[in-house]
Amino acid sequence: MAYRETPLVTQRKLAQKSALLHAAESLVREGGFGALTIQALASAAGVGVGTVYRYFSNKDELTTEVFRRATIREVDAVSAVLDINGTMSDRLAAAAEVFSQRAFAAPKLAWALIAEPVEPAVDIARLKYRKKYAALFEKVIAKGVDSGELVPQIPALSAAALVGAMAESLLGPLDHLECRELTTAALRDFCLRAVGVVVESKCP
Amino acid sequence: MAYRETPLVTQRKLAQKSALLHAAESLVREGGFGALTIQALASAAGVGVGTVYRYFSNKDELTTEVFRRATIREVDAVSAVLDINGTMSDRLAAAAEVFSQRAFAAPKLAWALIAEPVEPAVDIARLKYRKKYAALFEKVIAKGVDSGELVPQIPALSAAALVGAMAESLLGPLDHLECRELTTAALRDFCLRAVGVVVESKCP
DNA sequence: CAAACAAGTGAATCATGATTCACTTGTTTG
DNA sequence: CAAACAAGTGAATCATGATTCACTTGTTTG
Secondary structure, eight states: OOOOOOHHHHHHHHHHHHHHHHHHHHHHHHHOGGGOOHHHHHHHHTSOHHHHHHHOSSHHHHHHHHHHHHHHHHHHHHHHHHTSSSOHHHHHHHHHHHHHHHHHHSHHHHHHHHTOOOOHHHHHHHHHHHHHHHHHHHHHHHHHHHTTSSOSOOHHHHHHHHHHHHHHHHHTGGGOGGGHHHHHHHHHHHHHHHTTOOSSOSOO | OOOOOOHHHHHHHHHHHHHHHHHHHHHHHHHOGGGOOHHHHHHHHTSOHHHHHHHOSSHHHHHHHHHHHHHHHHHHHHHHHHTSSSOHHHHHHHHHHHHHHHHHHSHHHHHHHHTOOOOHHHHHHHHHHHHHHHHHHHHHHHHHHHHTSSOSOOHHHHHHHHHHHHHHHHHTGGGOGGGHHHHHHHHHHHHHHHTTOOSSOSOO
16 A cells, blocks of 8 residues: 555666766866856756755765765776786876876866865865875885885875875866877876886986 | 044054954964854954954955965975075975975964865965966976986976975875974975986996 | 044844755555 | 655755944044
């Protein structure tokens, strides 16, 4: 007798939540998190504002989830490339390149994820995922130091510094899409030098 | 017959504005820009909220001015040390050390200036002063590249990356004041390697 | 001293977006 | 089909701090 959620309804609800998240990410891709208001999302998704609250208990939950999903894709891409075969410097080089290339491929999104002024909730998530990047780098750097491939250093500090270097150095160039290749290469070399890989042999 | 501002009054007004700015910076030193509300400032300075508006036309002007004054001190300190005699790497090393030491000396302020989530107006100022740091580094790096002391590179990119590396790598350690020396040295070495100075001779 | 004016005051108001809630519409069950 | 319930709605309300403004207090001038 009682009403029970049927599979069809469950699926529709999932689809609706997914549609909302997609619409929200589109808004962020176009105008950063500043463009992601409940009103804007509701009208972009073609629903009433109240409907948004059926799927997210509040704004922070929404923005945090949008940030999390987008950032996880980035972290995963960098993580994947850090696991390739080769020396530690090969891996770090590939990671820097991927980070840069992906940022150039979606500049506004990159800016939103990396540097846009946002509500504290998103900023906390940002900190968390920066640590995730740093943890990935730290592991590889530590291995490189152990094997003698990299100069002795504090892996945790170098890793954080790499994250900062990557993020900051792209902020300016992101709107100069022509310099993409040059910038990517320069950033990669900077990172390699920073962790103590000799780029050009000095002892012929 | 008409009322005209007497030197005494002019001086009092200057003193009042200065007192407000000092009180505002104290609030920021204790709790970041988040703690700097007009209400809090007014009661900290022992005046009514209306009085604050006699000296600053709006909140953005106030916060921006507090940020500007504090940051200029930092930029000047780094700038001064970049002008010392010595090789370009000596200068960059000194700059990294000064940046780090000053951050450790006032951790909450450093956090507020570098990374705290703030209203867009302050964030714009932040961007501006990050560029100022970068410009200082860029000059020194360019000189070093020209003289062959540093590896070939894009000075503007390396400079931005250095700024990012310094800022990011201190975010974590700032509450571990014990590691101050070690962290400072590690950051300095990271920066020197990054710009292509060979820290340890490889050709005996 | 008193007129003329500026500085100081803080309760009241405003601005911006998030959030609620009484109501409407759609689904499920027997 | 109709009862039972959830999803959808958007105008109204709320929350947070900035901002205003009618008023009070202090300074200057002749």
